[in-house]
Amino acid sequence: MTKIVIDGLGADQGPKMVAQGLALAMKKNPGFQAVLIGPRDDFSPFLRDYGDRIEWIDCDQAISNEESPVMAIRRKKDSSMVLAFNRLNAEDAHVLLSAGSTGALLAGATFITKRLKGVKRCCLAAILPNVTGKDIILADAGANMDTTPEMLVQFAVLASAFAKTVLGIKQPRIGSLSVGVEDHKGDDRVLKTADLLRKTDLLYIGNVEARDLFHMDCDVLVCDGFSGNVAVKTAEGTAATLLGLIKEAIMESGGTKLGGLLLKKALKKKLSVLDYTRHGGAPLLGSRKPVFKAHGNVGPETFARSIQEALDYADAQAEGKLEDELSTVMAQINGGPEIERDHE
Amino acid sequence: MTKIVIDGLGADQGPKMVAQGLALAMKKNPGFQAVLIGPRDDFSPFLRDYGDRIEWIDCDQAISNEESPVMAIRRKKDSSMVLAFNRLNAEDAHVLLSAGSTGALLAGATFITKRLKGVKRCCLAAILPNVTGKDIILADAGANMDTTPEMLVQFAVLASAFAKTVLGIKQPRIGSLSVGVEDHKGDDRVLKTADLLRKTDLLYIGNVEARDLFHMDCDVLVCDGFSGNVAVKTAEGTAATLLGLIKEAIMESGGTKLGGLLLKKALKKKLSVLDYTRHGGAPLLGSRKPVFKAHGNVGPETFARSIQEALDYADAQAEGKLEDELSTVMAQINGGPEIERDHE
Numbered sequence: 001m002t003k004i005v006i007d008g009l010g011a012d013q014g015p016k017m018v019a020q021g022l023a024l025a026m027k028k029n030p031g032f033q034a035v036l037i038g039p040r041d042d043f044s045p046f047l048r049d050y051g052d053r054i055e056w057i058d059c060d061q062a063i064s065n066e067e068s069p070v071m072a073i074r075r076k077k078d079s080s081m082v083l084a085f086n087r088l089n090a091e092d093a094h095v096l097l098s099a100g101s102t103g104a105l106l107a108g109a110t111f112i113t114k115r116l117k118g119v120k121r122c123c124l125a126a127i128l129p130n131v132t133g134k135d136i137i138l139a140d141a142g143a144n145m146d147t148t149p150e151m152l153v154q155f156a157v158l159a160s161a162f163a164k165t166v167l168g169i170k171q172p173r174i175g176s177l178s179v180g181v182e183d184h185k186g187d188d189r190v191l192k193t194a195d196l197l198r199k200t201d202l203l204y205i206g207n208v209e210a211r212d213l214f215h216m217d218c219d220v221l222v223c224d225g226f227s228g229n230v231a232v233k234t235a236e237g238t239a240a241t242l243l244g245l246i247k248e249a250i251m252e253s254g255g256t257k258l259g260g261l262l263l264k265k266a267l268k269k270k271l272s273v274l275d276y277t278r279h280g281g282a283p284l285l286g287s288r289k290p291v292f293k294a295h296g297n298v299g300p301e302t303f304a305r306s307i308q309e310a311l312d313y314a315d316a317q318a319e320g321k322l323e324d325e326l327s328t329v330m331a332q333i334n335g336g337p338e339i340e341r342d343h344e
Numbered sequence: 345m346t347k348i349v350i351d352g353l354g355a356d357q358g359p360k361m362v363a364q365g366l367a368l369a370m371k372k373n374p375g376f377q378a379v380l381i382g383p384r385d386d387f388s389p390f391l392r393d394y395g396d397r398i399e400w401i402d403c404d405q406a407i408s409n410e411e412s413p414v415m416a417i418r419r420k421k422d423s424s425m426v427l428a429f430n431r432l433n434a435e436d437a438h439v440l441l442s443a444g445s446t447g448a449l450l451a452g453a454t455f456i457t458k459r460l461k462g463v464k465r466c467c468l469a470a471i472l473p474n475v476t477g478k479d480i481i482l483a484d485a486g487a488n489m490d491t492t493p494e495m496l497v498q499f500a501v502l503a504s505a506f507a508k509t510v511l512g513i514k515q516p517r518i519g520s521l522s523v524g525v526e527d528h529k530g531d532d533r534v535l536k537t538a539d540l541l542r543k544t545d546l547l548y549i550g551n552v553e554a555r556d557l558f559h560m561d562c563d564v565l566v567c568d569g570f571s572g573n574v575a576v577k578t579a580e581g582t583a584a585t586l587l588g589l590i591k592e593a594i595m596e597s598g599g600t601k602l603g604g605l606l607l608k609k610a611l612k613k614k615l616s617v618l619d620y621t622r623h624g625g626a627p628l629l630g631s632r633k634p635v636f637k638a639h640g641n642v643g644p645e646t647f648a649r650s651i652q653e654a655l656d657y658a659d660a661q662a663e664g665k666l667e668d669e670l671s672t673v674m675a676q677i678n679g680g681p682e683i684e685r686d687h688e
Contacts (some may be wrong), residue, residue, distance in 0.1 A: 066526055131585060142523055145531035179486055179573040182410060187489035187570045210577035214585040226531045227574045229523040233554035234578040241475060241618070242586050243560040249610040259606030266593040266600045274585065 001033055002311050005063070007084040008038025010100025011063035012297040015039055018099070021303025026050045032311055035087050039158045049315035057083055062100070069103030073111055081105070085112035088289055095314035097281075097307060099294040106143045109287035115321060118326045121143045121147065122286035123155045124225070124293060125162060126232055127279040135270065136175075137163055137220045139297055141282060148335070149192035152176075152222050156202055157329050158285035158322065159220040165316040166283075169219050175208035175272030177223035177231060189224060196333045197222075210234075214274065239274065280306025283313050290314045345377055346438045346655050349431045350417030352382025353406035353424040354444025356641040359383055364389035365647025370394045373650065376655055379431050381424045400429055406444070412445030417455055426448070429456035432633055439658035441625075441651060443638040450487045453631035455479060462670045465491065466533055466630035467499045467567070468637060469506060470576055471623045474558055478483070481564045482521075485626060493536035494677070496520075496566050500546055500675050502666065503564040504627035509660040510627075513563050520551035520565035521575060527551065532569060533541075540677040554578075560620065583618065624650025627657050634658045 008018045015038050022034060023046050036043055036058040036199040045053060061079040063072040076082055081100055085108040088096040096107055096113075102124060109115070109122045118196065126141035139159035146154075156174050176194055178186040183194070185207060197204040208216050210231050250260030272278075279292040280302050283301070292310035294303055349506075352362045361394055367376060367390050379400040380387055383484050391398060405423045407416040420426055429452040440457075442449055446468060453459070453466045484679040500518050507516040520538055522530040527538065529551060541548040552560050554575050567575070574596065594604030605628035616622075617658035624646050625638040636654035638647055 065524070068528060127471040131589070145523070177574065178408075179489070179518040179570060179577075185413060187568075190570075209575045209581075211581035211584075213581050215579055215581070222374075226523060226534075227571050230554045230571045230574050231578045233523075233555055234575045235582045237557050237559075237581040238389065238556035238579045239554075240555075241588060242583060244617070245475070245614040245618070246590070246611065249607060249614040252610045256604050258608045262599050262603030263593060263607065266596045267590065270593040271586070274589070 002308060003035065003097045003103060004310055004314070005035045005084050005093050006037065006094075007080045007096070007098035007100055008036050008043060009059070010098055010296070011294070011303070012099075012155050013299065014047065015042040016301055017045040017298075017303060020300035022054075022152060023047055023050065023306065024300055025307040026053060027048065029308060029311070033064055033079075035084075035093065037083050037087070038150040054285055057087065059083055063104045065101045067101070067104070069101060069107040069323040072101075073107040081108055081190055085109075087257045087316045088113055088291075093291040095292060095310045097294055097310040099281075099291045099298075099303070099306075102143055102152050102293060105186070105284055105291060105293055109284050109291045110189065113287045113289050114290065116326070117287050117323045118330060119158070119286040120151050120154055122284050122291075123158060124282055125159050125285050126208045126228070126282045128213065128221075128232070129274045129276055129278055130216070130249035131273055132215075133273055134219075135167055135279070136216065137167075138228050138232065139220065139222055139247045139285065140228050141227040141232055142223040142225045143284065147189070149189055149196050149225045150330075152189070152193040152224065152284070153196045153329065153333055154326065155288070156197060156204075156220060159222070159328050160202060161318050161322050161325060162285055162313075163219050163282055165321075166313055166319040168272065171203050173217065174204050174220045174222060175206065175216065175218035177221050177227060178207035179209070181207050181209055193222065200329045200332045236276070277302040277305075280304070280309050288319065290319075345375060346658050347377045347379065347436055348651060348654055348658070349379045349428050349437050349440045349610045350381065350651070351424045351440070351442035351444055352380050352387060354442055354640070355402070355638070355647070356443075356550060357643065359386040360390065361642075361644055363387040363646060366398075366651065367391055367394065368644055368648035369651040370397060372447060373652060373655070379428075379437065381427050381431070396603075399625070401431065402491070403427055406495070409445045411445070413451040416445075416448050417451040423596045426456070429453075429537045432635075434458055436632075439634040439636060439654045440543035441636045441638055441654040442641045443625075443650075446487055446637060448627055449470040449635060449637055453628055453635045457631045457633050457635065460632055460670070461667045463502070463630040464495050464676060465497055466628050466635075467502060468626055469503050469629050470572070472557065472576070472622055473618045473622055473626075474560070475617055476559075476685055477617055478563075479509055479623070480560065480562065481511075482572050482576065483564065483566055483629065484569040484572050485576055486570040487628065491533070491568045493533055493540050496533070496537040496568065497544065497673065497677055498610055498630070498670065499539045500548075500564060500566045501670050504546060505662050505666050505669060506629055506657075507563050509662040509665075510657055516563040517561065518546050518548050518564045518566060519540050519550065520555060521552035521559065521565050522551035523553070525551050525553055537566065537646050544673045544676045546673065582622070595648060621646045621649075624648070624653050632663065634663075
């Protein structure tokens with residue numbers, strides 16, 4: 001039976017939301033067990049029916065978004081996230097889920113769980129919605145700054161393996177986030193990454209513009225974490241701003257309120273294709289054992305979804321195959337077997 | 345009398361739109377003259393009333409977005425853009441306006457008009473709308489890839505001078521586009537730029553998140569052209585996608601159409617604060633003489649606005665002061681007078 005380790009601190013809505021989400025997930029899917037780390041007294045009222053499926057680790061120390069991630073992981077040995085990574089390292093645990101600091105999750109995956117053989121950096125693979133209804137994986141969505149072209153090729157391999165094994169996409173189409181679709185457009189990193197990707201067996205389709213983020217015809221979009229994060233947050237901010245203005249327009253008068261009422265159902269349905277909480281979170285790819293980041297600012301339903309997605313990710317058991325795929329692709333771009341330079 | 349040199353090719357809507365825009369601008373403002381470069385026969389039917397204010401340079405060779413900008417500027421000596429830059433170099437011309445390739449404009453400003461003393465790179469300063477109604481200058485919006493922290497400090501100086509002299513902002517607040525508001529968040533370039541900006545007299549307020557693009561409390565947002573371009577295009581794409589879905593929802597049935605009708609006026613008014621064509625274009629900062637980029641895909645009204653903005657930019661005559669300001673700031677970040685390394 002799959003066992004998920006849940007870091008119960010770090011969600012914006014607090015431990016109550018986490019407990020309610022876990023209860024929902026357990027009700028829907030009787031086939032998993034959980035290790036729940038956090039303030040037991042806050043959790044337990046919501047989980048009375050599932051006591052026999054839960055292992056409790058009482059803890060009240062959180063890692064915040066304001067701390068230096070690497071320092072926090074190294075020093076706060078009793079924090080819920082460090083306890084979660086330690087528990088994940090035991091043989092009977094299969095996947096770790098946290099709504100906490102992305103940077104700390106990356107540091108924990110790197111220093112406690114460790115990376116798969118050959119992986120230079122773990123990456124955060126955000127699953128973006130698309131008007132066509134399909135999923136697009138953006139890797140990296142903000143976990144890594146100052147990446148090299150080689151790292152970006154690895155993100156393409158990792159994300160494309162996730163697309164195959166978990167999302168069921170047969171041959172993922174890979175694009176580069178850039179400033180124009182023409183081959184000569186991009187910064188040095190994008191141009192060098194394209195040269196490398198063309199040497200591999202991956203299905204590389206070239207540059208994709210940020211303008212087409214919700215329309216694009218590819219499955220994996222590769223980019224440095226800085227620009228990936230800018231793209232995701234600009235999209236979030238623009239959507240929130242627009243929807244806010246629309247709400248203000250609706251509230252303006254009796255007539256506009258009626259207009260809003262008449263449109264409400266159709267609008268909700270149409271806009272649902274862009275709802276990023278359709279997925280509960282994003283996998284952190286490249287660690288020896290699956291690590292999943294839940295959205296930080298959501299309700300119990302979305303958190304329950306992130307639990308199920310983390311379980312699916314664990315059940316796909318892609319790690320073994322991944323090391324082989326990585327080594328093949330690294331040989332293709334280096335013209336020979338990969339020499340491990342900075343892997344610890 | 346201010347004389348504007350207009351590259352009449354390069355706008356998506358063709359020369360007719362350019363001529364109509366110029367006619368509108370000339371009707372509104374009798375106080376300027378123009379040099380119009382492009383197919384005279386296509387222009388003249390729309391400009392019969394203003395013949396004595398226009399100098400014609402007949403030309404039918406354009407530089408496209410698909411060409412390598414530097415090669416195009418160096419080789420296509422008879423293109424409308426190269427002719428425009430050559431004409432700008434004459435003493436009686438004050439500003440150049442073009443809706444053509446941004447890259448080629450940058451190359452022309454750099455190699456034909458040349459940069460101001462001390463300027464390492466010219467930058468494109470997009471003027472973004474904001475829900476508060478104020479203008480935010482994003483520099484660089486996509487003209488420069490692979491910038492150094494020193495270049496970003498210069499962008500801050502150039503954009504902040506433009507904000508003062510043309511937009512009338514007394515002491516522009518400068519932020520860095522980054523992946524979080526905390527000081528330790530960002531890539532190497534952002535962190536090093538922040539260190540340098542803190543040494544200057546500029547009013548530096550720290551990191552700004554892309555999520556707050558339309559809400560932020562600063563006047564100038566400094567970034568590398570790659571991420572600046574990703575932010576601008578993501579915002580455009582997200583807005584276009586959302587508005588498209590809303591239109592589809594409105595068209596769904598008789599009831600939703602009525603709803604749309606009731607909302608139309610209030611919605612239009614509310615959303616107008618985010619209309620990027622409120623400004624006709626964006627200045628290219630750092631060249632010896634003013635160069636202004638008009639939006640490529642607009643109608644005559646917006647193009648007329650870009651003509652007026654280019655004239656305002658020319659009339660501000662900020663170039664002289666700018667060289668002094670730049671040299672002061674470069675001395676502040678280098679701890680001594682600026683040594684010109686890569687300025688030609």
